[in-house]
Amino acid sequence: MAAFTEGTPCWADVLLPDLEAGKRFYGELFGWTFGDGGGEKYGNYTHAFSDGRRVAGLAPKRDGRMPTAWGVHFATPDAVALTTRIKDAGGRMVTDPVRIGDAGTMALAVDPGGAVFGLWEAGERSGFEKQNEPGSFCWTEVYTREKDAVDAFYESIFGFQVRDLDDPTIDFRVWSPAGTRPGDDTAIGGRSVITDAFPAEMPGHFLVYFAVEDCDETAAVATHLGGRVTEPPFDTPYGRIALIADNQGAVFAVLAEPKAA
Structure with missing residues (x-):
């Protein structure tokens, strides 16, 4: 690869x-x-x-x-x-x-x-051999309470090209690699903000997403396996998402992309 x-x-x-x-x-x-x-x-x-x-x-x-x-x-x-x-x-x-x-x-x-x-x-291994397909990594975002400092940090160390979502309900900045035009087709992750809607003790953290065929079915299977759905499936312009804690408490997200028309 x-x-x-x-x-x-x-x-x-x-x-x-x-x-x-x-x-x-x-x-x-x-x-x-x-x-x-x-x-x-x-x-x-x-x-x-x-x-x-x-x-x-x-x-x-x-x-x-x-x-x-x-x-x-x-x-x-x-x-x-x-x-x-x-x-x-x-x-x-x-x-x-x-x-x-x-x-x-x-x-x-x-x-x-x-x-x-x-x-x-x-070295001999670059990283993912499969991604953006069901059963593999597809997205990540950092959640922070220090928006200005964190924005400046990642844009400095990686040279990210950025754009802010045009949505008054969410403060989210999308990252694209240095040298690219910021947009959905180049996006590789982003920055969100920990608001009062989150527990006060929640620290800054990254959330990892995995692509799945069916978000609702995956959430149901995770529960059957001893996991816990911390955010039930919901629709976004980018697909249907759920947040899941595995059977030991590690939290991740699953994303089912919209079906092609």
Whole structure:
């Protein structure tokens, strides 16, 4: 697979207390299959596959203080240089760049609003082998209480081209990669705002979306598997969406695109 443009989401993974329970949940929900755990050297990190193509990672939590959560990683050709830009722009590093065998180099950063995100400098592995199809990643957005600082941060470190949705009911900024014209056809993610409608204790965070054929059916299956629907299916101009917490509490979204006329 060709390398991902810098600032493009290229991988998503989830930290779970019980790896085997997570494999059962996502295996039945999305039809994923799983590779071996990579052994103790790599913390039993497990790759998920859809139609034989890599779509996500599952990792057992090594520390109970770590969140049970989905995270997103952004592509970069130079993780060290990007780390410098992150610090200069007001972010900080959780994990400085570290080589993961021949696969590539990863790092974890925190934006000025407290949202954690990953960096990935490709080696033998670029990232997603399948996306924007049912059973795979299709979108991400950061939720923040520090709108101005976070907007300036991502536009500085990645050079995002941006546009704000023309909708008085939602404060949402759409991101397109540097060098592109901002629009739906180039959008790769965005920024939303944590309003009073959210719990007061909710921190800044990224929400990861997976494409599905039928949003309502997926939500029903997730409930049957021990998950919880935190936002029932609703319609948007971009498709039907639901928010789901898996059987261990990690939250993600599913999106069924509108059917072609």
